[in-house]
Amino acid sequence: MPPISPCVPQDLPAFEAPANCLNEPGRIIAVALFKISEFDFVSGDWADPTKWAPKITAGDIVIIKPVTGEFPEPSEVTVDGDGLVRTVRTGTDYDVSYSHRGVDDNIDFYSVLNGSNNEYSAGFVFPDFSIYLAADKQNNLIPVTFNARPMAESSLTSQRRFMVNARWSCIDLPRVHKVPRSLFV
Secondary structure (H helix, E strand, O other): OOOOOOOOOOOOOOOOOOOOOOOOOOOEOEEEEEEHHHOOOOHHHOOOHHHHHHHHHHOOEEEEOOOEEEOOOOEEEEEEOOOOOOEEEEEEEEEEEEEEOOOHHHHHHHHHHHOOOOOEEEEEEOOOOEEEEOEOOOOOEOOOEEEEEEEOOOOOOOOOEEEEEEEEEEOOOOEEEEOOHHHHO
8 A cells, every 4th residue: 555645535445343242452461572674574474473483583573571551542743734724644653651570680671772773663462462563554663762761669569660661653553463372471
């Protein structure tokens, strides 16, 4: 599908009415980091664990699990329009957050990721093993900025956790694929 141009009308694809029994759980249970320079998945690769294995072994994909996270409503980015057009939508800002235990052993990991300078993108895995990718309509990964920081509550029964925000901007909605359950449980 060619990129959407704001000056060329696009035909809407068919709307899929949700079934009454539809279940799309919302908690993020895992995160996949993708080294953008080494990424070469095509549509059929997402559900095939044999396509993931060499990338994981090489360190080009890193799976972070288990996590607890949310995919909140993104923010619309607009600019002033011209003439009678009040505003023009130019993009969407995403800010996805997740947290996990295992702080002490991951200080170095997140120190590097925080300063990775657009080398990595991310996908967020839900309990039905759908992944939402920071990618455009052509499945080109979008660089993600990470802000990871350790935190600890004052309670003696609390656990230290990493709190992580993953941020990116793109006019397109995230791409959705099914991923192998075996990699994310």
